[in-house]
Amino acid sequence: MSHLSLCTTRIQQVRVLASDPELAYAARTRLRRAVLACTQLVARRAGLREPRYPGRYDLPPGAPPELRRICEITNRLLDRSQSICQPSEPLDDRWSDGWSEILAQLDELERSLPGVEQGTPNTPLQPPSAAAER
Amino acid sequence: MKVSLAVWLYGSEARGDASPSSDVDVLLVGEGLVPREVSQRYRGRRISVSRYGWEEMRGMAEYGSLFLHHLRTEAKVLYESPDTAGRLRAILNGLPRYQRAQRDVRAFRQSLLDISAELPEPPDLEFELATLAALIRRIGILGSYLLGRPRFDRIGPVTEIVEAWKLPGVLSSEFGALYRHRVVADGVDSVPTPPNAGVLTLWIERAGSMLDRLETQTDESLKLVHH
Numbered sequence: 001m002s003h004l005s006l007c008t009t010r011i012q013q014v015r016v017l018a019s020d021p022e023l024a025y026a027a028r029t030r031l032r033r034a035v036l037a038c039t040q041l042v043a044r045r046a047g048l049r050e051p052r053y054p055g056r057y058d059l060p061p062g063a064p065p066e067l068r069r070i071c072e073i074t075n076r077l078l079d080r081s082q083s084i085c086q087p088s089e090p091l092d093d094r095w096s097d098g099w100s101e102i103l104a105q106l107d108e109l110e111r112s113l114p115g116v117e118q119g120t121p122n123t124p125l126q127p128p129s130a131a132a133e134r
Numbered sequence: 135m136k137v138s139l140a141v142w143l144y145g146s147e148a149r150g151d152a153s154p155s156s157d158v159d160v161l162l163v164g165e166g167l168v169p170r171e172v173s174q175r176y177r178g179r180r181i182s183v184s185r186y187g188w189e190e191m192r193g194m195a196e197y198g199s200l201f202l203h204h205l206r207t208e209a210k211v212l213y214e215s216p217d218t219a220g221r222l223r224a225i226l227n228g229l230p231r232y233q234r235a236q237r238d239v240r241a242f243r244q245s246l247l248d249i250s251a252e253l254p255e256p257p258d259l260e261f262e263l264a265t266l267a268a269l270i271r272r273i274g275i276l277g278s279y280l281l282g283r284p285r286f287d288r289i290g291p292v293t294e295i296v297e298a299w300k301l302p303g304v305l306s307s308e309f310g311a312l313y314r315h316r317v318v319a320d321g322v323d324s325v326p327t328p329p330n331a332g333v334l335t336l337w338i339e340r341a342g343s344m345l346d347r348l349e350t351q352t353d354e355s356l357k358l359v360h361h
Contacts, residue, residue, distance in 0.1 A: 053264065
């Protein structure tokens with residue numbers, strides 16, 4: 001399986017659970033797997049070390065816009081999922097409101113991914129922020 | 135401007151078992167920012183803020199939110215504006231029993247299935263180990279709560295259920311090593327523990343047995359409530 005296919009599969013796995021607030025705990029973990037796969041794809045294309053854990057991923061200046069776009073979306077996804085499940089218990093109201101937004105962002109993420117794969121590999125950039133290394 | 139806000143401390147700092155690298159868990163209920171005196175008190179520490187509205191708090195109280203039980207067990211007031219003084223304590227004092235244990239068990243089961251599906255060669259072994267450690271802790275938290283011995287710290291909940299359910303002692307004695315993966319994932323500890331797929335397989339099996347026992351405990355607790 002190519003890494004792009006892995007990202008797409010991970011995103012699809014989130015969608016399957018997203019409609020059921022009772023499975024919020026599992027859905028959030030799937031979302032984190034999807035974010036991790038996508039930031040790893042970005043890191044590969046940017047010639048950077050792949051992150052081992054999902055987290056904010058900020059590319060250094062000079063990074064191609066298609067890669068920056070992915071990072072913007074994954075960072076937003078993490079922030080949003082944290083606020084609807086804080087600190088570990090999903091709130092039904094926040095879940096129903098927040099997940100429609102998350103699903104829209106997942107659509108956007110999926111649409112943006114092929115651009116990353118088709119782009120020309122970059123010369124290695126300087127490492128991103130320390131937070132992304134986690 | 136009048137600010138209607140309650141600020142409480144919970145987590146390791148409130149329990150008194152924080153390390154210098156632990157996050158400071160702060161709960162904000164209502165409007166406003168973390169008061170300056172609070173941020174100054176924990177200067178140099180990472181403050182993790184959870185924010186809720188009063189309506190959300192009341193909604194959570196209706197189903198006996200486990201998070202609110204967590205607060206009731208260990209949280210401390212850091213600041214309350216005059217109009218909110220005593221309001222959260224009153225909500226916590228009137229909490230009913232937690233009513234979502236069954237759905238949590240279902241979600242935990244799904245989560246464990248997802249981790250198992252990553253075998254035999256998980257693309258992100260370190261992440262899966264961290265995820266499994268967090269899941270087992272959640273099993274411990276819910277289990278210890280249902281047993282009437284609620285624990286919300288890192289290792290204690292698992293120790294509690296292993297003892298109460300008479301599970302093999304190795305589950306609690308080795309859980310600390312597994313949880314280290316979670317601590318590393320949180321960025322609190324920068325020393326990575328060498329990952330091992332065999333460890334993941336072993337703990338998936340162990341988590342499965344804990345989850346089976348949790349399910350039984352949940353059913354027993356429900357029967358007790360209905361009687």
